[in-house]
Structures are given as structure tokens and as C-alpha cells.
Amino acid sequence: MINKLLADYFGENVPLEERNLNLAMMFFYDTFALALVYGLYLRLDLPFYILTIAVVLIVTICYSYILRYEKYNTGAFIIGMLVTMVELPGAHYFDGRLISAVLVFFTLGFLFCIFNINGKLLLISVVLSAISFSMSCIGLYMLHYREKPYDLARTSILFDVVIPVAICLIYTDRALSIKQRIHQREVDKAVKEGKKAEDMNRAKDLFLMNMSHEMRTPMNAIISATDLIEDKAVNNAVKQHISYIKNACNALVSTIDDLLVFSKVENSRLELINAEYDTGMLFEDIINMIAVRLMDRDVGFYVHLDANMPSVLYGDSAKLRQVFINVLNNSVKYTNEGHIGLKVSIEKTDNDNEVILRADVEDTGIGIKEEDMPRLFKAFERLDDREHESMKAEGTGLGLSICKTILDGMGGSINVRSRFNRGSVFSFEVKQKMVDSTLMSHIDDNSSLNVLVFEDDEMKTEMIRLALTESKVKVVCAGDSPEFNELLKNGKYTHILISLDKYKEEEERLEGCGIKCVILSDINRADEVPKNADRIARPVNILNLSEYFNRTEEVAKKDETRSFMCPNARVMVIDDNKTNLFVAEGLLKRYGMNVISVLSGREALNLISDLKFDMIFIDYMMPGMDGIDTLNAIRDNKQAWCRSVPCVVLTADAADGARQMLLNAGFDDYISKPIRVDRLAVSIYQLIDPKLIEWQTEEKTEAV
Ligand code: ADP
DSSP: OHHHHHHHHHSTTSOHHHHHHHHHHHHHHHHHHHHHHHHHHHTOOHHHHHHHHHHHHHHHHHHHHHHHHTOHHHHHHHHHHIIIIIIHHHHHHHHOSSSTHHHHHHHHHHHHHHHHOOHHHHHHHHHHHHHHHHHHHHHHIIIIITTSOOOGGGOOHIIIIIHHHHHHHHHHHHHHHHHHHHHHHHHHHHHHHHHHHHHHHHHHHHHHHHHHHHHHHHHHHHHHHHHHHHHHOOOHHHHHHHHHHHHHHHHHHHHHHHHHHHHHHHTTOOOOOOEEEEHHHHHHHHHHHHHHHTTTSSEEEEEEEOTTOEEEEEEOHHHHHHHHHHHHHHHHHTOOSEEEEEEEEEEEOSSTTEEEEEEEEEEOSSOOOGGGGGGTTSTTOOOOOGGGGGGGSSOOSOHHHHHHHHHHHTTOEEEEEEETTTEEEEEEEEEEEEEEEEESOOOTTGGGOEEEEEOSSHHHHHHHHHHHHHTTOEEEEOSSHHHHHHHHHHOOOSEEEEEHHHHHHHHHHHHTSOSEEEEEEOGGGGGGSOTTSEEEESSOOHHHHHHHHHOOHHHHHHHSGGGEEOTTOEEEEEOSOHHHHHHHHHHHHTTTOEEEEESSHHHHHHHHTTOOOSEEEEESOOSSSOHHHHHHHHHHSSSHHHHHSOEEEEEOOOOTTHHHHHHHTTOSEEEESSOOHHHHHHHHHHHSOGGGOEEOSOOOOOOO
């Protein structure tokens, strides 16, 4: 019977909260019973028993209410208040003393509140109990002690001290142990949930990485195959359409990159992968990408890069590039006419090894309303502007939030000034460590140059004037045709930088002038430039200006990486995907190489025992033996050349850390898919035995 009762009220199946309450109630009932017995012993008046029994009844009703509806907190609050606000003053009043069962009601009530009530109700109950106890003491003093003096003879050490103290101590001990178990259970639950969330995040990351890989793999095939066609296309219309395909593909690749970063950002795990980077390459890449996007748009693109830009900085260049691309892409998306300007400046800090990189991206687009500004950098927020419905076609609403998070993570900042329907200026800045303070671009022979500029409009002219003047090159600019003639007649120039349209107008005059003419044209009009004329592609900036003026035989060769060949080289490509293999093979054959492709690491190992290769390209994600296993197996081969043959990993895995992980694994280079022709060229040029490189002077093309 007792065992059954114990099992029903305190068994393992009873929830811990209920056990806690049952324990408290057991002590309460004991105390009530004790109070009644002690009351009889003290011969208290009848109202004491009536009050106590009434409280017991109400407490019992509350108790069953709690058990039935599992409202532990409110139920316990009512019980606590009944005991400390009703029974306690009542017992005080009838008992007429400060010790005995009276004290146990206060102490037990107080402990009951602490162990059974949570949150705000706990605070209220503790305060009310304390007030009730103080009021009872004052009331008692006024009513009893003044009239009848304290009757010591009625005091019993056992009832007044030993039993109440024992009750409270035993209750506290038991209640504490249950509370501890409740706490432990909550900790365990939180740990379990945390682990579950972590597992889910990991699964999500993995999923995103796989998705990114799955999307990049076909993208690789599309972009690279398009490169191959572009290379052979002589027809302008075909070239134009190819550029549309490439443009769309690049946009898709940046969205994939944004999603990857967003998954990290969302989990507050944005990792910065800092490394030395070449500022010239970074800006060239950014400028080209945006210039291609603007190709058939009636929107100008002006670039000004600080002449003091150091050539090598240290930071996470991939993320920085993403910020530039996202902000510039927005300007492209939200500008229908006018221009987009990119200005990058550099500022010294107190620390000699550190600079502040500052960029302003200005556009004459649709602008942003004042009231929309606060939503601009929030994830998934796109501003709803019906007047410009046509311009809302693409976008995830992630771009700017990612920029902000990346810049915050790098200790930088971004802000915007905008006027609705007029345009916007996005400015951001970030500190970067300086590795090499030599200038990113510098015109070496500046003192001997004297340049006459005749561009289509004032802004374009100004950009060139600024870049050349900052490089200490003598420059004069013509605003219109008569001024151009005047300047041409009266000056001695080493070069004339002239826009394609102006060149067409002035062609006859220029033919016999004996001055080197450099034609400035948009990238999509390169074909219109006469074959023997020099050309600089717009937007003209210090990078392409210095590249043009500094060009020596060797540099020209390096830049025109497509013009070298390796006809005596034998290379192997290992990839489980036939389309990718075909594409990589096509790209490599352009260098006249003897390309052998295999579908797995195993096949590759069979081959290397018979044939010697000059370079090996290995896909990372392959079933069975992956890229790293294959690399290790090649390096372990006993033939000496296997230990030194340049091995380049090709992978669609663009996730953070992949590059470093693969380089640490021993690859000589990492090329992410979609494979960019220029990137591939750099890799071959840098890694292959120089004896195998032969320079070409003419490029052969074939009609499509
Ligand atoms: P998305 O461009 O993918 O919608 P973003 O986070 O990059 O997402 O931008 C959020 C919103 O801010 C855009 O939807 C657009 O309404 C507005 N916005 C961003 N850049 C510009 C800009 N240069 N001119 C006008 N509005 C812009």
C-alpha cells in the first residue's frame, strides 16, 4: 500500500515537476495536521480550526486542479499565497506567539514558493509572503503583547523549534534534489537540441556545398564550351549571342556564391580566408565582369583607381570581390540610362603596414526612397517599387545583406546616399594589410610621353586625364573636332588616344600624321577596330593604360597567354564526368598539347606506368578514388617524374576553405570550375616546364 502510494506520487513515471509538487504538498499536509494537533494542545479558539480546515480544503482543490490541467506555476502560486497570506496571519492571530507552527507556515510557504514557482510569479509571491509576515508580526505585537504579556509556559521546544526546523530542513533537502534533476534534464535537453541544430546546420552546409557543386559542374561545361565556340567564332552575331550566354552564366555563378556565403552568414560562421592578393588582378577581374554586363546597354561605365594603390595586399580577396560585384551588379540592374562610376581610393593609416581601401559606386539609376533605406541591408528584402517593375526581374534580396555582413566581419563598413529617381552612391571601406607597397600600376616611361586624348564625352575624357596626370604623363584633351585639329597641328605627341567613333571621323587626317593612334572601344566593338591599330578596351583606367604603355615583348607574351603553345607537352585530365572531360580537353588542345583523358584515378595510375606526363589535371570529386587519393597515388609512384609533375586540381567546390585544403593536400594549383581560360593559361604558364612553351605570333581562327 505504502509502496503503491510512493510509486503513484514519486515513482519514475511521475514527471519531475509533479513529484516536486507532491513532495511540497506532503509537507504541507503534515504541517497542517501538526498545527491542528498543536492547536488542541494550546486550546486555541474554534475559528483557528475552521480557518485551517478551510485552507486545507482550498489547497486540496488547487492541488487537484494543478494535477489535472498541469498548470504548475499558477496553481502553486495560489497555494503559496493561501498559506502565507491567509493561514499564516490566521495562525498568528489565534496562536498569539511568534514561534511554533506559525513560523513553520511562513518558512515552509516561503520555501514552497521558491521551489515550485517560476518567473515573475516567484518574485511576486516572495514579496507578498514577506509583506504578510511583517504585517502579521506588527499586528500580533499590537493585538496581543500589549494586552496579554507573552506566556513562556506555553512554549514547547519540541513543537515550537525542533519539529518546524526539521520539517523545513528535510523539505529543502528533498526539494533541492528534485530541482537539481529538473535542471540537469533541461541542460541535457539543451545540449541535445544544440547538437541537433548543429547536425542540421552541417547537413544544410553539406547540401549547399553539394548543390553548389552540382550547379557549377554543368555551368563549367556551358561556360567552357562557350569559350571554345567564342574562340572560333568570326561572325559578330554569334559572338554577341555567346556573350549573352556567358553573361547569364556568370550571374548564376555569383548567385550560387551568394547562397554559399549566406548559409555561413546565417549561422554566424563567416570565415575569412586571408591571403596575399594582387590588387591589379582583383580590379581587372571586377571591371571586366561589369563591362561585359553593360555591353549592350546605353549606360556608361567610368572607373578611377587610385594611383597610389599598392600592388599586393593581404585579406580575403574572394569576399572583397563579392562585395564589389554585388554592389556594382545592383547598379547595373537598377540603372537604365546615364552612367555607373567606380572609384577606388587608398588611404594610409598610422600603421605603416595597413591601408584603408575605400570604394564609391555611383549610379544614375532609379534611386532609393528615404523611407526604404532602413530595409536596404536586410536579408531577402527587395524594395517594392511598382514604377520600376521592369527592373525587378532578377535578384534574391541577399546581395546587400551579404555585403554588409562580409564588411562587418572584416571590420569595415558600408553606407549609401541616394535620391529617388536620380541615383545612388554606395560607399564602403575596409582595412587591409599591405604586403608590397610598390604601386599596382605605374607608367614606367612617363616623362617621355605626350598624349592627346579625344574621347566621346566629357566624363570619359576626364577619367583618362586624371589617370594619366596622376601617373605624371603629359596630357591634353580635345573637346570637339576643331579643337582636336588645332591641338594636333600645334603639338608634338607620342600617342593619340581616340574613341572608335572619333577615329572613324578623323581617319583620313590621322593616317599620315605619324603619331601612334590608340583606339578606345567598348568590348563588344573590338572587331571594328582596324587590324593593325592599337586598342584599349573601355572603361579606360590606370590598369589598362599602364599595361598598354609598359608593354614589352615579354609582358605582351604573358598577357596574351592564349598565344603560347606547348606542342611537345603531354598532359592528362582525370574527371569522371564525360562532358567536363571533353570541355577540358578542348581547352587544353588550344595549346597544341597532346591531351589524354581518363575517367578515373585507377585508369590514370595504369597509364602513368607506361607514359610520362608534363602536367596532370585532376577533378576533386570523383567516386571511389577522389582527387586527393589520386594525387597521393601518383606521388607515391616509384618513377621519379611522378614526384615532381605539376598536378592541378579542378573542382566545382567553391566553398570557403576548399582551396586551402586542396593546396595543403599537395596540389600545385587549384582551378575552380567553370574553368576560366585566362586562369588556365596562367596555371600552365607558371607550372609547366618552360622549355615546352613556344610563343606564337598569330592566332588562327576558324569560322563557325
Ligand atoms: P537584390 O538586388 O537581389 O534584390 P540586394 O540586397 O542587392 O538584393 O538589394 C536590395 C534592394 O535594394 C534591391 O531589391 C533594390 O530595390 C535596392 N537597391 C540595391 N541597389 C540599388 C541601386 N544601386 N539603385 C536602386 N536600388 C537599389
